[in-house]
Amino acid sequence: MLSDEVKSAYDNFYTQTDTTWRMLGAEAKAKNIMYVCKSIQPVKVLEVGAGDGSILHFLNEWNFGKELYALEIADTGVELIQSRGLSRLKEVQSFDGYQIPYADDEFDLVILAHVLEHVEHERVLIRELKRVAKHIVVEVPLDYRFGVDKRMKHFLDYGHINMYTPTSLRFLLQSEGLEIIDDQVSLTPTETIKFNQFVNNKAPKTFSKVLRIELEYRIKKFVGNLLGTKKQEQYANAYTVLTKKSSQTLQIF
Numbered sequence: 001m002l003s004d005e006v007k008s009a010y011d012n013f014y015t016q017t018d019t020t021w022r023m024l025g026a027e028a029k030a031k032n033i034m035y036v037c038k039s040i041q042p043v044k045v046l047e048v049g050a051g052d053g054s055i056l057h058f059l060n061e062w063n064f065g066k067e068l069y070a071l072e073i074a075d076t077g078v079e080l081i082q083s084r085g086l087s088r089l090k091e092v093q094s095f096d097g098y099q100i101p102y103a104d105d106e107f108d109l110v111i112l113a114h115v116l117e118h119v120e121h122e123r124v125l126i127r128e129l130k131r132v133a134k135h136i137v138v139e140v141p142l143d144y145r146f147g148v149d150k151r152m153k154h155f156l157d158y159g160h161i162n163m164y165t166p167t168s169l170r171f172l173l174q175s176e177g178l179e180i181i182d183d184q185v186s187l188t189p190t191e192t193i194k195f196n197q198f199v200n201n202k203a204p205k206t207f208s209k210v211l212r213i214e215l216e217y218r219i220k221k222f223v224g225n226l227l228g229t230k231k232q233e234q235y236a237n238a239y240t241v242l243t244k245k246s247s248q249t250l251q252i253f
Contacts, residue, residue, distance in 0.1 A: 019052075021200060024192045026054030029113050032240040033137055034064055036182040040135060040242075042108035043067060048100065048129065049115035050092070053081030060086040065109070069102075071095045100128045107133040114238075116140050116169075117160045126176045130245060136178065139240040140164045142185070142233075166239045178243035185236035190217045 033055070045065035047056055050072045060068060070092040072078050081092045095101060098121065110133035112125075117140055119125050129136045143155060144163040155163075164172075170180060193213050198205040224232035233239075 021195060022052055022054045023057070024189075024195055027058055028186070028189050028192065029139055029238075029240075030055050030058035030062070030064075032139055032184065032186055032238065033059070033111060033113065034062065036184055036240050036242040037064075037109065037135075037137055039182060040109065042135065044107045045069065045109045045111065046071065046100075046102070046107045046133065047111040047113070048095075048125075049073070049112060049118075050081055051077050053077070053084050053086070053089075053092075055111070055113055056081065056086055056089065057084060060088045063088075069107070071100065073097050098124050098128060100132050102132045104131055105134060109133060109135045109137060111137050113137075113139040114141060117143065117162045117164065120161065122162065122172065123176060126173070126178075130176065130178065135181070135242060135244050136173075137240065137242045138169065138173065139238055140169055141238055142166070142236050144168075164239065166233050166236075166241075169239060169241065173241065173243050174246075177246045179246040181242045181244055183239065183241040185232050186238045186240065187217060187220055187235065188237040190214055193217075 042065050044067045045059070046069040048071045050056055050070035051074075053070060056068055056070060059065060066088065067090045068086065068088045069090055070078075070081050072081065072092070072094060073096070075094060078092055078094050081089070093101060097119070110129045112129060116122055116125070116138060126136075141160070142165065143160055144165050148155070148163060155161075166183070166185060170183075174180065190213050194205075194210065197203045197209070197213070203209070220235040224235050
């Protein structure tokens, strides 16, 4: 169960003042989710750790899943999701961060987007996701870089207590008896970077700074496509992976 301290920290996490910022990030996440899920047609979809419902907003708009459900630990998040009036949203509930209040195999797909990096007991949550759904899609930020421990305060301020690479996330999921169906790495869109720099961080907006953001994005795309998967993963900011229950039973000693 989620500790009272963590629950209290997230209770007032979502506000109306950062709506534009959250929607920018959510649009990219929703596109990534739909891309890796292109081989399946889920009817009943649950998002665990749904935040303020911004990802669900886009999935609803783009007709992804006929029935949408949401679980969120923050009371403010639950209220914001309910206030969106999403036509395909059937139910939103608060939960304790680990125990999912639904039956075995109740969903075609569970979404866990930018949640796992916050979770103290990753495997406990993954096993619950596996219990309630045929497929699981996970997206995590790729925070890990050499020397990341020197920036610990920065990441802890965001609640990021776990670090992943595509390889380490695949290992975690496969060691829990999940089979990888599709995956992709992605760069943060330039519009999101600009908003963060010029609005969130209040940096002066100049032609040279805008040009630098655009060029850096294009160069990383080009070099990644030229040199292949290893370089793409090195540059990427997020990793999205679709899994299903494996027929192979794994035992962890």
